[in-house]
Amino acid sequence: MALTSGLGGQLSIDLGALARNWRALDKVSAGALTGAVVKADAYGTGITMASKALHAAGARFFFAATPDEGMAVRAAVPDAHIFILNGLYPGAANLYVRQNLMPIISSMAMLEEWLAKCTERNEAYPSAFHFDTGMNRLGFRLNEAAQVRERIQGLGYAPQMVMSHLACADQPSHEKNRTQLALFGSVMTQFPGIPASLANSAGLMTGRDYHFQMVRPGIALYGGRAVNGRKNPMAPVVTLHVPIVQVKEARTGETVGYGANHSLARDSRLAILSHGYADGFLRSLSGSNTRPGGKVVIRGKVCPVIGRVSMDQVTVDITELGPDIPNPGEAAEILGDIIGVDELADAGGTIGYEILTSLKGRYSRNYVGDGNLPPG
Numbered sequence: 001m002a003l004t005s006g007l008g009g010q011l012s013i014d015l016g017a018l019a020r021n022w023r024a025l026d027k028v029s030a031g032a033l034t035g036a037v038v039k040a041d042a043y044g045t046g047i048t049m050a051s052k053a054l055h056a057a058g059a060r061f062f063f064a065a066t067p068d069e070g071m072a073v074r075a076a077v078p079d080a081h082i083f084i085l086n087g088l089y090p091g092a093a094n095l096y097v098r099q100n101l102m103p104i105i106s107s108m109a110m111l112e113e114w115l116a117k118c119t120e121r122n123e124a125y126p127s128a129f130h131f132d133t134g135m136n137r138l139g140f141r142l143n144e145a146a147q148v149r150e151r152i153q154g155l156g157y158a159p160q161m162v163m164s165h166l167a168c169a170d171q172p173s174h175e176k177n178r179t180q181l182a183l184f185g186s187v188m189t190q191f192p193g194i195p196a197s198l199a200n201s202a203g204l205m206t207g208r209d210y211h212f213q214m215v216r217p218g219i220a221l222y223g224g225r226a227v228n229g230r231k232n233p234m235a236p237v238v239t240l241h242v243p244i245v246q247v248k249e250a251r252t253g254e255t256v257g258y259g260a261n262h263s264l265a266r267d268s269r270l271a272i273l274s275h276g277y278a279d280g281f282l283r284s285l286s287g288s289n290t291r292p293g294g295k296v297v298i299r300g301k302v303c304p305v306i307g308r309v310s311m312d313q314v315t316v317d318i319t320e321l322g323p324d325i326p327n328p329g330e331a332a333e334i335l336g337d338i339i340g341v342d343e344l345a346d347a348g349g350t351i352g353y354e355i356l357t358s359l360k361g362r363y364s365r366n367y368v369g370d371g372n373l374p375p376g
Ligand SMILES: *Cc1c(COP(=O)(O)O)cnc(C)c1O
Pocket: 037, 039, 085, 164, 165, 199, 200, 201, 202, 216, 217, 218, 219, 220, 226
């Protein structure tokens, strides 16, 4: 495979797989609405194209982190219902109203600012409320539930949804899941009749108890592993190919890369790729004599990264390819069928989320397929 773009590499995003993943999760959560989390540029896949494909598959409820992301979804999907996970940014209420974005309100200060805007314009602009059931990230504290209810009852205001977020859903047997579920149930007694939402991808896969009226999958849509220690049932969405820029011979005892912390135990053939940590190939994928690093696929074979990953290049040991010597310009596969997002993450000591959201490198984005699936 030859690469044509002036940037060298090519990130390929399978919108059909994205759409099928949404459909599959929507089946699992039958009975609840299935939202789509598209924060961080839709986990690196491109918020505009991903949102359009998810909408074509059937998604109507979108979760972005920031108002800027919400505006990108609004432009891509004019009739989307868009929640802003990070809440109401101080002074930004007019922007939310203009773009029809729903802040997920997580403090009394946010609530008062939103209610003031509603009162000023004499309109009950929609929002959601977030209660913290044990993560100490965003959210009202549990003991504020009664106060929140009283405040909105006095005005006749009701949120579209009340939500919380699980800290340990990737470990389904973790006792904190049950604890948070119970605490969330007690919050919901203050908001009878209001739709509830607790589950991310892993929560969705953990069981019906966690579904309530809306589920909020992110990572699973993009093919990443949500639940640890289980086979990942989702279809891969991204593949990444980058060009080999040089092939060279090196001798026993020579060292590779910054820090000279990999020395060659044999005469070797090396391929230098136009791809580095500035492209999302994490420096923690470096390999040394004492610690193996990441791997890439060249001519169908898995080859180890050796030496430190640099900003713009990485060196791969291709000695095992023998006489099957790749040519400069030929592609090396960074992400694909053999090495997926989670395998790369494991090799770099991180999670698939970080691999995906680091995909902002010097390669072109190429979309394959679309979100139009046969009905069903
Ligand atoms: C990111 C996020 C999600 C999606 O989580 P995944 O693990 O990617 O499915 C859901 N809810 C909230 C509040 C989030 O921040």
